[in-house]
Amino acid sequence: MTPWADPVVTGLRCTVCGATVGIDTPLSFVCPNASANDRHHVLQFESAVVPFRPFDDPNPFLAFRHYLGVDAFGAAIGIADQEREQIIRELNLAVMVTAGVGFTRTPIARADALSRALGFSTDGGVWIKDETHNVGGSQKARHLFTELIHLVMAERAGVAPWKSVADRPPLAISSCGNAAIAASTLAAAMKWPIAVHVPTFASEAVLRTLNELGADIRVCERRDTDPPGDPCVYRFREAVANGAIPFGVQGTENAWCLDGGRTIGWEIIQDIGHRTSRVFAQVGGGAFASCIGTSFQSIGVHPKLHAVQTEGCAPLARAFERALETGGARNAGPRWNDCMWAWESEPHSVADGILDDETYDWIAILDAMADTDGFPVVASESNVVRAHEMARSLTAIHVSATGSAGLAGLLHIRDQIHPDEKVVVIFSGIDRG
Numbered sequence: 322m323t324p325w326a327d328p329v330v331t332g333l334r335c336t337v338c339g340a341t342v343g344i345d346t347p348l349s350f351v352c353p354n355a356s357a358n359d360r361h362h363v364l365q366f367e368s369a370v371v372p373f374r375p376f377d378d379p380n381p382f383l384a385f386r387h388y389l390g391v392d393a394f395g396a397a398i399g400i401a402d403q404e405r406e407q408i409i410r411e412l413n414l415a416v417m418v419t420a421g422v423g424f425t426r427t428p429i430a431r432a433d434a435l436s437r438a439l440g441f442s443t444d445g446g447v448w449i450k451d452e453t454h455n456v457g458g459s460q461k462a463r464h465l466f467t468e469l470i471h472l473v474m475a476e477r478a479g480v481a482p483w484k485s486v487a488d489r490p491p492l493a494i495s496s497c498g499n500a501a502i503a504a505s506t507l508a509a510a511m512k513w514p515i516a517v518h519v520p521t522f523a524s525e526a527v528l529r530t531l532n533e534l535g536a537d538i539r540v541c542e543r544r545d546t547d548p549p550g551d552p553c554v555y556r557f558r559e560a561v562a563n564g565a566i567p568f569g570v571q572g573t574e575n576a577w578c579l580d581g582g583r584t585i586g587w588e589i590i591q592d593i594g595h596r597t598s599r600v601f602a603q604v605g606g607g608a609f610a611s612c613i614g615t616s617f618q619s620i621g622v623h624p625k626l627h628a629v630q631t632e633g634c635a636p637l638a639r640a641f642e643r644a645l646e647t648g649g650a651r652n653a654g655p656r657w658n659d660c661m662w663a664w665e666s667e668p669h670s671v672a673d674g675i676l677d678d679e680t681y682d683w684i685a686i687l688d689a690m691a692d693t694d695g696f697p698v699v700a701s702e703s704n705v706v707r708a709h710e711m712a713r714s715l716t717a718i719h720v721s722a723t724g725s726a727g728l729a730g731l732l733h734i735r736d737q738i739h740p741d742e743k744v745v746v747i748f749s750g751i752d753r754g
């Protein structure tokens with residue numbers, strides 16, 4: 322079958338206030354109605370409905386290029402088809418030189434021993450999508466790569482506010498782990514300066530890697546003048562207010578992270594989609610699960626989406642309940658204040674990468690759960706620990722507790738799943754310990 326060869330994305334639309342942004346708008350990171358005091362806006366990509374016919378290419382950004390927002394953006398600002406492809410190849414080559422790996426489809430396979438241990442039949446089972454060998458050791462770089470492509474395309478077409486490579490403003494991110502490493506890897510590949518805002522409790526292993534990647538590491542202590550919330554986020558926003566480019570994995574700060582994250586869902590569907598009944602995705606800030614959901618919607622497939630949080634921090638599950646009480650899980654964006662607010666008690670779990678006290682990108686996850694008859698799962702801490710142990714003993718994947726937290730969700734509702742079902746769990750990040 323001939324691959325689909327035209328850009329599919331038509332524009333961006335805020336899922337909170339409904340504002341629209343033209344696909345040809347450079348640096349369209351946030352909704353025009355968002356402000357320094359109001360980050361409760363999320364732009365999402367709108368697409369034409371077309372057949373799902375990817376190119377046969379090991380690089381997902383090339384295989385699914387025409388379904389990506391960045392391809393439509395590049396076309397809209399006058400970059401020819403071949404040149405858009407060339408930019409992706411060029412950036413990927415730079416990543417490969419720096420990271421030793423470039424973007425390649427990640428493997429998905431039935432975990433036989435795990436499926437047996439969990440009582441699945443030979444028809445059913447658990448399929449694991451393994452992101453641990455992706456660029457930067459997690460899924461995060463997928464989100465960041467479309468942010469990078471957007472910047473480079475804007476620069477090449479002469480529509481960025483800076484006029485030469487030498488004038489590029491620095492990149493900025495707030496993160497304590499995988500996203501910081503992924504962002505610093507891409508920045509190093511481009512020799513693009515990056516300021517990384519990390520908490521005082523960032524691990525030695527993470528700090529060492531960031532240092533090796535040449536990031537400008539800024540350890541953020543809480544200041545007396547800070548309101549409640551994450552001081553890293555405040556320092557990050559100050560850097561952006563001073564001209565830095567938001568280069569993180571929160572759709573509320575840069576919507577273009579919600580573009581490339583979808584490649585993971587498209588890969589799953591292409592590899593085993595029609596056989597999948599459920600997908601479990603662990604939720605921190607929510608960009609990851611949002612992208613799984615929107616990737617499915619964009620091609621009209623509907624395995625149940627289960628957003629997994631831990632009992633030590635579950636603002637998304639609370640938002641789902643509140644949304645049902647206030648008009649339904651679908652289109653809950655305008656009800657932000659009724660549904661989503663920061664987790665009051667100190668978040669805690671061994672899955673420490675998903676302890677964002679607020680799920681910034683919650684709206685698309687609720688939409689996707691509503692569309693697929695899915696629901697959130699709040700895993701007990703004992704299941705988070707057990708899932709990590711099972712992952713390490715029954716699979717060959719060196720996954721972190723955060724990366725295997727989706728499996729904790731599966732353990733939690735195992736008795737609701739038929740043994741013949743085919744379920745997908747994403748092992749999203751490598752264990753650095």
Ligand SMILES: Cc1ncc(COP(=O)(O)O)c(C=O)c1O
Binds near residue numbers: 500603604606677749
């Ligand atoms: C390995 C891993 N998986 C999943 C997540 C959750 O992604 P998100 O914050 O987009 O919900 C994170 C976030 O840090 C992560 O590091």
Ligand SMILES: [Zn+2]
Binds near residue numbers: 335338339353361362
């Ligand atoms: Zn808005």
